[in-house]
Amino acid sequence: MGVEYLTPEYEVIRNENRCIACGVCVRQCANEVHAFLEGTEKIISDDAKCVDCQRCVSLCPTHALKIVKNDCRLRENANWDNDTIREVYKQANSGGVLLSSMGNPKPLPVYWDKILINASQVTNPPIDPLREPMETRVFLGKRPQKVERGADGKLRCELLPMIELSMPIMFSAMSYGSISYNAHASLARAAQALGICYNTGEGGLHEDFYAYGDNTIVQVASGRFGVHENYLEAARAIEIKMGQGAKPGIGGHLPGSKIVGDVSRTRMIPEGSDAITPAPHHDIYPIEDLRQLVFSLKDATDYRKPVIVKVAAVHNIAAIASGIARSGADVIAIDGFRGGTGAAPTRIRDNVGIPIELALAAVDQRLRDEGIRNDVSLVVGGSVRSASDVVKAIALGADACYIATAALLALGCHLCRTCQSGKCNWGIATQRPDLVKRLNPDVGSERLVHLMDAWRHEIKELMGGMGINSVEALRGNRLMLRGVGLTEKELQILGIAHAGE
């Protein structure tokens, strides 16, 4: 191979006056950026290997390091920007499909940031959550359509199975394999402590985590990894994964190099074999077949588990959601085009799907118009970044939100977007034992609980400001929202008025 034309993206700057050559950076970097110059006490850095994960910067005891964007740039060109040119070089070098991680980083519209929340002034009193009770608990599942009485005139109180959450947030699907054992342990423990749910993703459920079953949503994806009777029985609910916001319409290939030890055991496939997730479920070709998979799972668990169907937000999402609501599913989860991933083809991640805000508003409206909104709950993700995003989502019509990237950030992720390498220096997206142990589940779960406690209080404050004292009363309350800088069409789809109206 000749010259690859790829200059380093980042520059490692070491303040030689501060560096004490302790070697922490050398030991901490799985990308092997730092090394002692042979036979000396001097540390040198290879910028080309740096992914800007900030591990060395964070751990350097003398703050001698910083990572900056390499200002050695190609000649400026508004059409052919630096990244586009680099991508062409990479593909010409290798012949490979570009593979990226985490959510779409492109500057596409974030509608959450163009929606503003109301507050009470004079006409009705705001509520202070420190003084008055506020209900953040929600239930996901089918609502009964009418009050039923038995022959004796007494109310019939049997409800269909529901998921009870202490607050309208769940940790979204991330498989064991794409993230580490300690990351799963942190999520499971935090979910239990918080009274919410985490989601196994499609990689099966590690035997150590069956104890957290009541706070676990198990996923059934087209590869059916680790899906067996005990797995289904262990769960609070079962999620059929039809699609993912970061990669709608395609499956996934977890490389054999990551199918080691416990990951192989949990997925129930041999070590070293690629885990191939087909793009479709091969028992679901038309939408009518979805009903079959929903009910095969319900039958296999004797109708004790709610079934969630997760889809990516795509162009005809409202009609698709209507079909899902009629399939017997209890919950529809919709994942927006900014949703994260452990690995997805760049072109798909950055160009396929639609924003979750628009998808949510369209779906909620469609289900209301058809009179089937109470047949299902709606959960949205991809990407929900803060308590205010959660409040806006609920006011647009969601019952709850899925978060994943925010949860990983709480665990120490620095969003360097190189999960696919398997060399996560923060012990999250890796299976290397020396890296995994860097994430302490005691600390990780505590940080997740902190984050959710803070969001819970913020949700209460935002609701209290509007004079609303329960999440259920906020759901679909679009009068509480106003748009700024949005077109008529965008406002129409979101079903909200413009600020000032």
Next chain:
Amino acid sequence: MPDVKGMDHRAVNAFLRGTDGDCTLTGCCGQRFIAAGMSGKHIRIEGVPGNALGAYLNGGTITVMGNAQDAVGDTMNAGRIVVHGSIGDAAGYAMRGGEIFVRGDAGYRAGIHMKAYREKSPLLVIGGTAGSFLGEYQAGGTIIVLGLDSDKKIVSFFPCTGMHGGKMFLRSDCRDIAFPSQVTARAADDTDRADLRKHLHDYCAVFGLDPKDVLDTPFTVVTPDSSNPYQQMYVAN
């Protein structure tokens, strides 16, 4: 011996959950999900069960005296399903363990994404011929197609696409079959025949066939070239 005519699938499964051991269902007509996720039962079905018979089956046996429909043994973990007639599409989808024995033909996508894991190695035996996409994405286990009493091609189009594990035996020289480039198809040797004899022992016993008749003809063995078929496809961005 309940007649399940007119009962819905939920009622049929509720009944099955309440029974121990042996049980015969008569008058079966299209009820789906029969015995889904169950184990330890020995169920005989007269009539035609609906889709997803024995999905997530975790042990025991199911014997169908007639035909079965789509997705038989979907994501099955253990046990045995015997079908005296033919089966529809996607039989044994993602099955990880246990056995499916079919006397007649199979539809499209039989054995798709079959897996294997440690001591678990599923076995799908089709007595007649198989439709297109046989063993697509096969990741483990054994698929055998016998083409007994049939002049049709042993398998239709695109068998073994994306196959990256397991083994397939086809009772034919397969000169008329096009395999994809990532698998190797060769004539069965003595070791393969010893394997086959083992695999077909129970099948022949169940359907009253003479193993000698079944084995006394050329077989083709298909195996994948790599368990990492897509390793070279990507470049980090």
